[in-house]
Amino acid sequence: MSTVHDEVLAANTTYVAEFGDKGSLPMPPGRRFAILTCMDARLDPAKYAGLAEGDAHVIRNAGGRASDDAIRSLVISYKLLGTKEWFVIHHTDCGMETFTDEIMRDLLRQSLKTASVDASGWHDSGDGPGSPEAEHVSFLTISDQPRSVVEDVKRIRSHPLVPGDILIYGYIYDVKSGRLNEIVEATEAGQVS
C-alpha cells in the first residue's frame, strides 16, 4: 500500500473518532442548494462556501462544466432531494485553459502516461502505445472563464429537465485570494424564468 493510502486511512480513523451525531443527518441537503465546481485541488467548497456535512450537494468535474453528467446530478439534486438554488463556480488559473481537444487527443494518441508542460506547451514523452479513443471524447476545455460560466449557466437554465423556478448563480473563484467573484451576465441568465 502507498503512503497516501495509509495517510487517508489514518485521517479517516481520526474523523470517525470525532464523528459525533452526524450519523443521524437526513439525506436531503439541509440548506437546499448545490454547487457545481472544478475538481482543482486548490478549491475546497466546504471551506470557501462554509459547508458542513449535510448542508449541500457538491458536484465536481474537470472545469466545473455543465456536462451531461453534471446535469444528471443536478436534476436528481432538485427532483428527488429538493435543492432550490445552484451555484456554477469556475476558477482562475484553471487547467482546462491550458489545452484543447486536439492537444489532448494528440497526447493520448502518443501514450497514456502523464504528460509534461512547459512554456511551449504540453509534451508527451511516455512510451506508447497510446489510443485514438479520445477522438470520441469532448474534454469541455475553457478558453475564456467568464464566457464558460455564462455558457454553463445558460445550458442548465435552458435544459428541458430543469424547471424554471431554480435560481442559478455564476461565479469565478480567485485562486490567489479565495474570493468568489460574481459573473453578472451568468447570474442574470440564471434568474427564475
Ligand SMILES: [Zn+2]
Ligand atoms: Zn479547474
